[in-house]
Amino acid sequence: MSDDEVPPAARARVAAAVRTSLAKHGYARLTTAKVAAESDLSEAGLYYHYDTKDEMIAAFLTEARGSLDAELDALAEADPEARLRAVCNHLLVDPDETERSGVYVAVMELLAHAPHNETLHEHLAAMERHVLDVVAGVVADGVEQGVFREVDPEGTAALLVAATDGATGIDLALGLEVHDELRASLQDYVDSLLAD
Amino acid sequence: MSDDEVPPAARARVAAAVRTSLAKHGYARLTTAKVAAESDLSEAGLYYHYDTKDEMIAAFLTEARGSLDAELDALAEADPEARLRAVCNHLLVDPDETERSGVYVAVMELLAHAPHNETLHEHLAAMERHVLDVVAGVVADGVEQGVFREVDPEGTAALLVAATDGATGIDLALGLEVHDELRASLQDYVDSLLAD
Numbered sequence: 001m002s003d004d005e006v007p008p009a010a011r012a013r014v015a016a017a018v019r020t021s022l023a024k025h026g027y028a029r030l031t032t033a034k035v036a037a038e039s040d041l042s043e044a045g046l047y048y049h050y051d052t053k054d055e056m057i058a059a060f061l062t063e064a065r066g067s068l069d070a071e072l073d074a075l076a077e078a079d080p081e082a083r084l085r086a087v088c089n090h091l092l093v094d095p096d097e098t099e100r101s102g103v104y105v106a107v108m109e110l111l112a113h114a115p116h117n118e119t120l121h122e123h124l125a126a127m128e129r130h131v132l133d134v135v136a137g138v139v140a141d142g143v144e145q146g147v148f149r150e151v152d153p154e155g156t157a158a159l160l161v162a163a164t165d166g167a168t169g170i171d172l173a174l175g176l177e178v179h180d181e182l183r184a185s186l187q188d189y190v191d192s193l194l195a196d
Numbered sequence: 197m198s199d200d201e202v203p204p205a206a207r208a209r210v211a212a213a214v215r216t217s218l219a220k221h222g223y224a225r226l227t228t229a230k231v232a233a234e235s236d237l238s239e240a241g242l243y244y245h246y247d248t249k250d251e252m253i254a255a256f257l258t259e260a261r262g263s264l265d266a267e268l269d270a271l272a273e274a275d276p277e278a279r280l281r282a283v284c285n286h287l288l289v290d291p292d293e294t295e296r297s298g299v300y301v302a303v304m305e306l307l308a309h310a311p312h313n314e315t316l317h318e319h320l321a322a323m324e325r326h327v328l329d330v331v332a333g334v335v336a337d338g339v340e341q342g343v344f345r346e347v348d349p350e351g352t353a354a355l356l357v358a359a360t361d362g363a364t365g366i367d368l369a370l371g372l373e374v375h376d377e378l379r380a381s382l383q384d385y386v387d388s389l390l391a392d
Contacts, residue, residue: 026308028224105308111365112222112305125370132372151384155377158366159385162378163355166362169307170328170354174321178328181351182358188347189355192388 006049006059013039014046015063018056023102027109032056054119057110061123064103065130072134080142081194087135088186091164093172095179101172108168128165132157139193148193156193160186202245202255209235210242211259214252219298223305228252250315253306257319260299261326268330276338277390283331284382287360289368291375297368304364324361328353335389344389352389356382 017039025034032053036043050056071090077083093104114121135157142148170176213235221230228249232239246252267286273279289300310317331353338344366372
């Protein structure tokens with residue numbers, strides 16, 4: 001069944017189960033039995049809507065994109081400087097947020113499989129492209145309003161997204177305890193974007 | 197056999213074979229048969245020195261740390277600003293460098309396994325900690341010489357290493373074509389560190 005034809009409530013249930021089980025087990029050790037164990041669906045129930053484990057993961061990635069939009073929409077800050085600071089703070093996951101850390105580490109693992117896996121590649125690319133566009137939009141607003149210098153919105157977004165993605169390895173997966181320093185440096189970077 | 201007892205030439209041969217096969221196949225699909233196929237060693241020869249596949253990968257990570265030192269030592273630039281720019285340019289892998297891109301994507305996959313794998317965790321943490329220290333050292337030199345503002349060397353290094361690590365996902369694994377923008381933004385970030 002194509003994901004578009006799956007009833008939204010069913011997709012959300014599968015995505016939530018995939019999210020929890022990915023956070024706990026990672027991608028390589030994920031089985032549909034483990035996904036089922038994290039939900040009120042049986043394995044047969046999972047396969048009723050999706051033909052493969054990767055399609056279930058794709059459903060999770062599609063839902064994750066929607067959740068991120070909702071989270072970013074919920075950020076109250078309207079002016080571009082405060083909004084960019086809030087977006088950076090949101091994208092940089094705190095190691096103490098156990099489930100969210102697990103999800104970010106699992107997404108990093110999925111990214112490593114993307115070159116060999118078309119389904120994952122397509123859905124991860126859509127998700128990361130979306131994050132880049134959202135951040136670039138905030139930067140572009142700031143440049144237009146004269147809050148930021150004439151920086152390149154796409155390049156600035158690429159650096160910020162790369163930095164928050166890359167924190168997953170050194171901070172979340174390895175626990176090198178660079179979190180506070182990283183958070184402060186991101187804010188210092190936003191300072192450096194401000195127009196004189 | 198502990199890695200310290202493996203003759204350096206044998207370790208280098210195993211590490212080179214692991215590097216090439218990891219770049220080609222990634223971690224999940226790596227077998228010692230594939231590692232042997234990339235070297236003049238048989239599988240029996242690999243197991244003569246190392247008990248497990250992960251120990252062979254650990255040998256590769258130890259060698260990689262040494263290679264990075266040699267590469268960074270080879271950067272001719274002595275003054276901190278030029279040196280930091282050169283280090284950033286070196287750490288940011290060009291998607292056209294096929295083997296090096298493959299290695300970075302495989303290391304990203306290894307990072308995702310680190311929370312569940314003590315051997316990988318230990319060797320990856322040593323490697324990433326070393327990169328952080330090298331970059332922080334260059335920043336600290338620049339601050340001391342008055343070339344850079346009074347920025348926090350550790351935080352600045354964390355941001356730069358996170359950004360170049362995170363480029364692996366969006367730029368190398370997904371091919372979102374943010375490479376030139378990212379390279380320019382890193383240089384713009386170094387600009388922002390300069391003392392007035």
